[in-house]
Structure formats: C-alpha cells, structure tokens
Amino acid sequence: MTSSKPKSIQTMKPETAAKKLGVLLSATPAEFQAGVVSRDELNELQSRPPAWLAELRRNGPHPKQVVAAKLRVSISGLIRGGITEPLTTAEIEALKAENPAWLEHEQSVQAEARKEATRLKER
16 A cells, blocks of 8 residues: 655755756856756756856856866866866867966876776776
C-alpha cells in the first residue's frame, strides 16, 4: 500500500541558477535575483533564453568560470594572472589579442593538464 505523494517542485536559489546559466548574478535583472527558480523555469531559460540572458551570455560581464573557459586557462591560472574581477567579452578579446606572457604560460599549463587527464583516462 503505497500512496503517491504529489510531486514537489524543485527550486533553487538565484545564485545556483545563475551559475547553471553561466552568468554573473549581479548582472541579472532584479526580479531574477529576488526570487527562487524552479527546475522548469531553469529549463525554459536554457532552451529559450530571454533577451537579457542572451545579452549577458554574448557580452558579459562573465563569471570567472566562463572567463577561464574563454581564455583556455584554469580559474587558478586566472588568479595567478591577476584577473580577479568579472570580464566582458570585449575585455576577454582584448586580453587574447594582447596575449601577455602569463596567459600563454597558463594556457600551456592547462593544455598539459588536459593531456595528462586524457592519458590517465585511457589507462
């Protein structure tokens, strides 16, 4: 005799939702920051992003995990390079064009780490 409970709606804090969406929470609209986000709402935002989300993803400011991915370095590498604040897409592109020595070094470190991870995975 099992009684079926009504399915509860999963919700998450705006911080979690912003992280899953790959955007900086402080750059999102106030109503997004103030409420909770259900799993269905998150799925809707991911499948059909509103204008504000598309704009944030395109131009930033981007959170550190996105900045690191766009620069092909680790988050630790960003910090070692002195990048501690969110960057816009234009700032990331300017940094790539400038290609400072620390960026080149961190990209090679990250490439080696990926190569080693792949090698260990194939064992």
